[in-house]
Amino acid sequence: MKAETPNSSQGKSRYEAGPEADTPKLPHLAEYAVDAWQRSILYADVMRQRGNQYETHRAERVPNVLNFPSEVVISGKDLPRPVNYWLVRIVPPHDKPADHMKRPFVVIDPRAGHGPGIGGFKVDSEIGVVIDAGHPCYFIGFLPDPIEGQTIEDVMHAEAAFLEKVIELHPCPEGKPAVIGNCQAGWQILMTAAMRPELFGPIIVAGAPLSYWAGWRGRDPMRYTAGLLGGSWLTAMTSDMGAGRFDGAWLVQNFENLNPANTLWNKQHHLYANIDTEAPRYLDFEKYWGGYVYLNDVEMQYIVDNLFIGNRLSIAELRTSDGSRIDLRNIRSPIVVFCSYGDNITPPPQALGWITDLYGDDEDVLTHDQTIIYATHDSVGHLGIFVSGAVSRKEHHKFTTNIDLIDVLPAGIYRATIAEPAQKDGAVPLDNFELSIEPADVARVRDIVQPDPESDRRFNAVAQLSKINLGLYRQFLQPWVRHTYTPQAAQWLQAMHPLRLSYEWWSDQNPLSSHIADTATKVRKQRVAIDDDNPFLQMQEIGSQAITQALDHWRDARDSAYERAFEWIYDSPWMRIITGQTGSDEPAHAGPCTAPDHDALIQQKITELRTEIAEGGALEAGIRALIYIHRFCSSIDERRANLLLELHQPDCHRGFDMASFRDTVRRQANIMRLDEKAAIASLPQLLARDNPACIREIADGVARMRDFGPLSTAEESSLSQMLGIFDHAVTSHALKLP
Structure with missing residues (x-):
């Protein structure tokens, strides 16, 4: 039977009424009880489909959720x-x-x-x-x-x-x-x-x-995790317990821990409350969410040591x-x-x-x-x-x-x-x-x-402590862990991960699932509509909101405790001594160095740009004109900015050398930054190198700025100035003709 959809036109029924529309309405409590029971059965059946989908997806040779051939x-x-x-x-x-x-x-x-x-x-x-x-x-x-x-x-x-x-x-x-x-x-x-x-x-x-x-104080505490755990030693141990592979399910669990209200309640309640319409979207997303992958131990250790912590x-x-x-x-x-x-x-x-x-x-x-x-x-x-x-x-x-x-x-x-x-x-x-x-x-x-330099010093202390703890783990614990966790033990541990079990425990492999599937088929044929104004349904939503708020309050308290603990630990004098931070004024890390010949290369480029001020033709002149007009704009919309592309040739989106044009635009912009007066003063010299037809075409392109809405007074004045230069160039060409 086709799933019912919300009926908002009458504001009464949550779903399109079927043959049962003529059935006398039951008291609110009985009506809600039937609806809740039916939704529970349908919810259990969707979870059964979720487990089946997980098993099928895992068995694919190349598991992915790409929706295109x-x-x-x-x-x-x-x-x-x-x-x-x-x-x-x-x-x-x-x-x-x-x-x-x-x-x-x-x-x-x-x-x-x-x-x-x-x-x-x-x-x-x-x-x-x-x-x-x-x-x-x-x-x-x-x-x-x-x-x-x-x-x-x-x-x-x-x-x-x-x-x-x-x-x-x-x-x-x-x-x-x-x-x-x-x-x-x-x-x-x-x-x-x-x-x-x-x-x-x-x-x-x-x-x-x-x-x-980087991060804002009081928000997004995930960056504190490594510091509270003492660095990357736990990453190394997790990889060793996986026989050289890091289980990506742990990364997903870290993600889920950030928002317990969504993980523990909202996601499932949203499916339950909208079971007639939400199942396809839910199953599509769960196919991606349950597709766990692995990383090599050296890959994961590199990421954590050099990026997350370092x-x-x-x-x-x-x-x-x-x-x-x-x-x-x-x-x-x-x-x-x-x-x-x-x-x-x-x-x-x-x-x-x-x-x-x-x-x-x-x-x-x-x-x-x-x-x-x-x-x-x-x-x-x-x-x-x-x-x-x-x-x-x-x-x-x-x-x-x-x-x-x-x-x-x-x-x-x-x-x-x-x-x-x-x-x-x-x-x-x-x-x-x-x-x-x-x-x-x-x-x-x-x-x-x-x-925040002070925050950076704390994270630098985390990086130093992580090196110490990782060294201690590798010296004293790693040989024992690697000896204990054989490939067979690692496979068992990965199979028993709580996130995997949440998919595997309820599927067609469960003996009870066939009863739920049969009952769900009957429920879909006999689905009873329920009114939006049913007081028990409204109580359900109020209760759901209360659970969400309670979990959000718990998350906020937890996150605040994480932040305070992190700051207390890494601001303490003994931690500064352990991590070698003897002075509070020293930066957490030195600024990135530049190439030894960087300054010399810049001076060379400046010299080259000065020699190119008078070089080019009508295209270069048009680009300079647009940059000159746009200098008053606080922002440039895509229509105006695309004039740069249209100056190159009328059908600018069909196979011209973008790399060459990009180089031209960037070079002209640098020339304008270097010496705007000289760059504009040399426009007649540039235009003199092209024929009148080309100059008119470029000028018409520049004038199209007026097609995209009114210009400011400064922009209109600059546009008129530029068009005057282009018109004068055309006239000068005409005067040169015999």
Whole structure:
């Protein structure tokens, strides 16, 4: 029988009434009792389906929740340094073929406890948005079990090999592949980009933790966990108890512990209260949530020691096995950082803190020729950044459709916002959202991150204590643990993990499940409607809210206790002595160093730019004119900014050399920053090198700024000044004709 749906038109029945609509209504208590019993049976049956789904998913050769057809391009097992990753091509539907003149996208999922596919979990997803925009799309996923001995560096080399293959398959004039890294895939792909910057187009990192020491006092206590546990020795012991593998179910359990109200009550109660409509969505998500994977002990130890506790990525202290430093300032591609104030896994300070760690001021960003765009969401949670259909239809859609604009932005820090137009009825069409990009600075990012030197000293003490405790564990306990936990014992321990048992205990393998399945079939045929105004139903909701509030209060008290304990322990004199922090004024870590020849290279670039002020033609003149007009704008919407692309040629989205054009735009922006007066004064000289038709075409493109709404007085004055220069150039050409 088809599940009933809520009936809001009459405000009486919770579900569309079937044949029982004519049945005389029972007293409220009896009516609620029947409804509650039926919902209990249906709930138990959904949980049975959940257990069956878990067993089926676990038995798959390549478990994933990717909701798009795909074909394998490269298996990481075949690489010189084999890994359990693979590159697949997403096969677009027949009615939405990929345009191979557009740059390809590569979506990478996090290997943080769950299996792959969350970036293509449903139609409204990152992959779905890329397909709708007509771009070729690829996906990097992984198998549940790592290759023995594989390291994080091996995974970086594999990702580089995958991108090399994508570039080989798509020698696209629009530019190198755009890459989307979710959560932990974000920091991993940035490490790869720092090692191989020539392989990357724009990089979008969503909910990616990059600066683990950062955070706001009184919020998001997950960063205190390592300090309260004494460092990474427990990570090493957990891997040893897994016979060399770290069970990702422990990472998932850490996530669930952050919000006990949702884990222990809300998620299940929401299913129970909406059992007639919620089951498909619940089962889809649980397929992902229960798909646990493993990491090698060396992989997990590297992550915890160097990132979670050491915080070494955001200060350029990581090195590869050949001694090369992994410095995010080496990345030449634009980096889009997307984070949310509602994310308790990667709050904005952890997503953006690397900027304030690496750069002292705006000049530092410019001299490293980096383009960083950040966007924040007000409320969506961690998984919602990748899963929420609303986020995909808005933020990810605008990032994808404006990827070429993002690619040509000059060096600097920008803030991206997406305005939603007023809409009285119905959903807002995607094209009606408008992306605006406004210049920002390190100071604005610092206001979000709120760096705290005293907090950094505490986390530095954690890093030092972790080294001590890890050394003690390896010296005294590790040999005994490794001897005790054989592969067979490790498999038993993993099978008995509470999260796995929560799926396995109730499925068709349970003898009682057949009775529930039969009863649920009968209940669906005899489902009794219940009114929204039933007082017992309202009492149920009030009780649920009370349970949620109680669990939230307990969480807040627990988190506050964690923070106070952390600060008390690592502010104590004896801890300072143990960890070697003798002076309170010494910084937690020195600022990242720059290359020895950095200053010399900057002076060389400045000299080159001064010689290029009078070089170029009408295109360069048009770019300078737009930059000159936009200097008064607090933000630039996507329509105005895309004029830069349209200046290159009328059909600018069809196969021109994006890399060359990007270099031209960035060079002209640097010239304008260096000497605006000289750059504008040389415009007639630039225009004299082109013919009148080309000059008129560029001038018409610049004048189109008026098509996108009224200009300010300063903008209109600057536009008129620029058009006057272009008109004079055309006239001068005419006077030269015989």
